[in-house]
């Protein structure tokens with residue numbers, strides 16, 4: 502009995518002491534933490550970095566995004582669908598002859614920004630648009646476009662997006678209307694999205710190749726009237742046939 506009484510007294514005394522000692526006068530401090538690992542993961546986190554490695558705080562790592570570029574030459578795994586596989590190039594890799602042929606990137610040096618000039622005639626979109634997939638591609642294109650491009654290029658591709666209208670970019674650069682760039686090859690459009698051009702940043706780490714080729718289709722649709730509208734043409738033909 503006496504023993505039990507002693508145990509309870511010492512336990513409550515300990516609790517009492519802990520209660521007072523664990524607080525801190527700093528209003529931003531959580532005080533003494535019970536199991537700090539539950540609050541701060543000891544693992545390096547992709548987007549949230551406390552600069553903490555194995556319990557030690559490293560000032561130089563604090564507030565730096567630890568999201569890294571994909572290692573060179575890695576090929577994203579996209580399943581086994583041939584069309585989709587063809588769309589994927591190894592990350593930042595100079596395309597070899599075999600790659601160029603299989604991806605339609607003739608004469609295109611993917612490591613080199615001057616590849617822009619080389620990607621002129623023969624680079625066509627390997628993502629072939631057909632009546633069956635057109636609406637799906639354009640729908641996906643619209644989704645990507647509205648989250649990554651529209652703020653500069655505008656909803657209608659006229660180069661007058663909300664970012665430009667706001668004047669935030671000042672005289673830094675003029676965003677061209679896609680309509681005035683209708684002689685651009687698909688390879689050049691891909692190249693400019695991948696590497697960036699002028700004051701448009703590179704999107705190679707934000708979009709995969711399939712997404713970029715999807716956007717190339719979406720951009721084309723601003724340049725060529727009726728682009729991707731297979732159904733309507735087919736319908737018109739059917740109507741004509743029935744009218745005859």
Ligand code: HEC
Nearest residue numbers: 649650653674675676677689690693694698699700701716
């Ligand atoms: C920060 C604003 C900005 C964003 C975001 C942006 N662009 Fe651009 N874009 C520009 C500017 C400015 C140019 C003109 C570059 C030049 O010729 O100097 C341009 C040029 C282009 C061109 C013509 C390239 C050429 O070879 O002449 C295409 C195509 C294009 N952008 C597509 C896109 C797509 C698709 C996206 C979204 C993934 C996008 N842009 C995101 C500002 C932007």
